[in-house]
Amino acid sequence: MVTVRAPATSANLGSGFDVFGLALARPADVVHVEKADETTITVEGIGSQYVPEDPRKNTVGAVAEALDAPASITIDKGVRPSSGLGSSAASAAGAAVALDALYGRETDPEELVRIAAKGEAVVSGEAHADNVAPAILGGFTIATPEGITSMETSLSLVACLPDIVVSTRDARAVVPSELSLDDLVGTVGAAATLTAGVARNDPELVGRGMADGVVTPTRAALIDGYDAVHAAATAAGATGVTVSGAGPAVLAVCQDGTTEAVASAMIDAFAEQGVDSHAYQTIVGQGAEVFV
Ligand SMILES: Nc1ncnc2c1ncn2[C@@H]1O[C@H](COP(=O)(O)OP(=O)(O)O)[C@@H](O)[C@H]1O
Numbered sequence: 001m002v003t004v005r006a007p008a009t010s011a012n013l014g015s016g017f018d019v020f021g022l023a024l025a026r027p028a029d030v031v032h033v034e035k036a037d038e039t040t041i042t043v044e045g046i047g048s049q050y051v052p053e054d055p056r057k058n059t060v061g062a063v064a065e066a067l068d069a070p071a072s073i074t075i076d077k078g079v080r081p082s083s084g085l086g087s088s089a090a091s092a093a094g095a096a097v098a099l100d101a102l103y104g105r106e107t108d109p110e111e112l113v114r115i116a117a118k119g120e121a122v123v124s125g126e127a128h129a130d131n132v133a134p135a136i137l138g139g140f141t142i143a144t145p146e147g148i149t150s151m152e153t154s155l156s157l158v159a160c161l162p163d164i165v166v167s168t169r170d171a172r173a174v175v176p177s178e179l180s181l182d183d184l185v186g187t188v189g190a191a192a193t194l195t196a197g198v199a200r201n202d203p204e205l206v207g208r209g210m211a212d213g214v215v216t217p218t219r220a221a222l223i224d225g226y227d228a229v230h231a232a233a234t235a236a237g238a239t240g241v242t243v244s245g246a247g248p249a250v251l252a253v254c255q256d257g258t259t260e261a262v263a264s265a266m267i268d269a270f271a272e273q274g275v276d277s278h279a280y281q282t283i284v285g286q287g288a289e290v291f292v
């Protein structure tokens with residue numbers, strides 16, 4: 001048996017829609033695999049009742065098929081489904097790394113990212129790699145059709161998950177299909193600023209580079225209390241706040257030493273809107289790790 005821990009991830013970071021991703025040190029899924037004649041899937045843990053065990057409907061089924069690596073797979077969900085924290089991607093990435101190790105394939109990690117992205121197509125209709133890339137490679141990743149760039153970085157983060165559900169498929173339907181030249185210039189400037197901030201471990205620059213007036217406002221409208229949570233996190237010391245992935249989680253990049261205050265400000269702001277939430281105080285983490 002091979003067991004892999006695969007982290008939650010936060011995609012987009014505002015200005016990097018479908019491109020940027022960050023691995024979170026916690027929460028994580030744990031994926032166990034054993035060789036079998038055909039693939040079967042068992043799902044346990046947080047929100048497991050919402051995750052199909054049919055291999056044609058679960059992200060890990062597509063990964064096992066793409067790798068031609070049939071297995072008995074057990075997923076222990078630590079990342080709540082439909083969270084905006086790359087729940088489906090954590091399982092897909094964990095399965096890709098675990099099955100590769102089980103069958104002794106030693107596949108290039110970038111190829112494993114492409115294989116795990118096929119799992120994402122099962123749930124969102126598109127093989128976007130912005131969650132599976134950091135879930136496999138760790139750190140900050142830039143996923144483009146030409147390839148994946150990954151960088152280590154050190155940032156303090158809060159990911160606040162409200163007790164509401166937003167499916168990635170639904171949240172993709174509200175994204176505008178066109179943007180103006182002014183918006184393009186603004187997005188390029190912000191994305192470049194964010195990348196410089198990541199390289200320098202600079203939360204101020206990263207926060208400034210998370211600004212986005214194109215995709216984020218359309219997703220924020222799906223999250224009850226988003227504006228109040230954004231304002232409260234900023235007042236408590238966050239340098240940048242945005243929708244995590246497709247939502248409903250909200251990601252805050254923080255000055256070191258402020259995550260406790262930011263987490264409690266975000267929880268209180270959601271509560272004032274009548275929404276329960278859980279806040280993960282975390283840092284940028286590693287990619288999927290084999291630990292048994
Ligand atoms: N292994 C899996 N883990 C989590 N969700 C999965 C998995 N396989 C399929 N799904 C389905 O994917 C959807 C959640 O994925 P998605 O909407 O992208 O949310 P998230 O932002 O948490 O990844 C749910 O409908 C869930 O049933």
Ligand SMILES: N[C@@H](CCOP(=O)(O)O)C(=O)O
Binds near residue numbers: 018019083085131168
């Ligand atoms: N780029 C995708 C990312 C979805 O992330 P998830 O964590 O919500 O699955 C998008 O924004 O649709």
